[in-house]
Amino acid sequence: MFNIPKEKEVPLGCITPAPVTEQPMMITGNWREYRPVIDQEKCNLCMNCIVYCPDACWQLNEAEDEVVWNAKYCKGCLICVNECTTEALSKVYELDFADGVVRLEKPF
């Protein structure tokens, strides 16, 4: 018999519940080298980023009338930056966080 710590448990065959809006078992945000950063002043809500993101990491916050970015799952492909019509999106090197490198609750 083996001792597997609770926080490391994996379901049989890694078969996970679906559909879910976020899969906490596979966080891909730590794959990024660059991240997209939005300048809300320039954004005209054309929604290209929402349409083009392969991982649904841009969503519309209707209450605030702005697009919001999901840091947990954005892999940094930068398709959104390419497709942005108003140059509201730019790429920023991932390590340039003001408060250092803090992205995952559970780094490996």
Add this chain to the structure above:
Amino acid sequence: MAKEMVLSGCAASAQAAKYAKVDVVCSYPIRPYTALMMELAKMVANGELDAEFIHGEGEHAQLSVVLGAAAAGARVLTGSSGVGVTYAFETYSPIAGGRVPVQMMIADRALDPPGDFGSEHTDAMSCRDQGWIMGWAENPQEAFDNCLINYRIGEDHRVLLPQFVCQDGYFVSHIPGKVVLPEQSQVDEFLPPYKLPHPLDPKHPVSHGPQIRPDQGTIMDLQRAQAMLDAPAVIKEAIEDFNRIFGRKYSPFVEEYMTEDAEMALFIMGAHTMTARHAVKHLRSKGVKIGLVKLRFVRPWPTQEVAEALSKFKAVGVIETSTSYGGAMRGGNLLHEVRASLYDLPQRPLTTSFMAGLGGEMVPLKEFYYMADILSKMIKDGKAKKTVYWVGFEAEA
């Protein structure tokens, strides 16, 4: 009523699949296993078998089709031979890791180059470490039985692993032998309906085969390793039930022949066991104290059973029908496992291996007599001169 028929290994496997009421079959032609699909296609066309028969565009597709079907709750059968087996290699690990118990019939064929139709275990043996249950049949009857037995083992919720159900190409797949076809009620008693604990089901949606984090990788590997550790108990149960219901006398892992008071033994699996048994019988009549141990499962490898069976001999010759180029024993794959099984014994038999039956060659009686001579010499000298003999090609005897 149970009836007896004369069937090839491929036809016997097809019959077994019919009794197991497979739901989905996926084919792609490569000989010699193709005869299995010809039989199954005929059964579906004649309305004898109610199954989806899908023709894949290659072996990789074949395995992907049955993976999807089995994940959705269908009992499936696919199969291949030789380079077809290795073409699908990528799919073997995810199927086992996803714990989807598909069954694949392999009728062995030598791998290229440049193309050899003959039987050799190397195709299937190359895939042995992916987490599939695996074993060889000696004759069409055993091919029939192993199909049912493997469904039962693989689908057991304590195991949930796919199965390679192997038979030597031509020697078993195409040479007809007597096969007892049971009553459907016997099969139904032995083999419960297919049921996955985690099927693809619109009412309870789940996601199969997601990407995982590196720190989850070890645990996934551990799950598969644990399933292999749990499998032997399930195999024993299944064989016991099979023997009771079908009146057979299989022992789960190793079968012994004329081993009482034997000083030496041949260790073998698959079709050539039949010839080896005749050789042993003949040698016994000449006063040679030789026996035979036949292996029924390669995965999970029955470490303890092999050690127990072989510990009583002075010398053991392992017949290798697969290659492991550059391996520790310089020959095939089985001697590695046999020696590892024997390592912890206080008194180990002398062991060596014989490369025989490669590329589809027959292993005639005289080759087994040659092996017995080598084993006798080993006993006399008190040591094994070499770890491998290429039978028929050694410069000195």
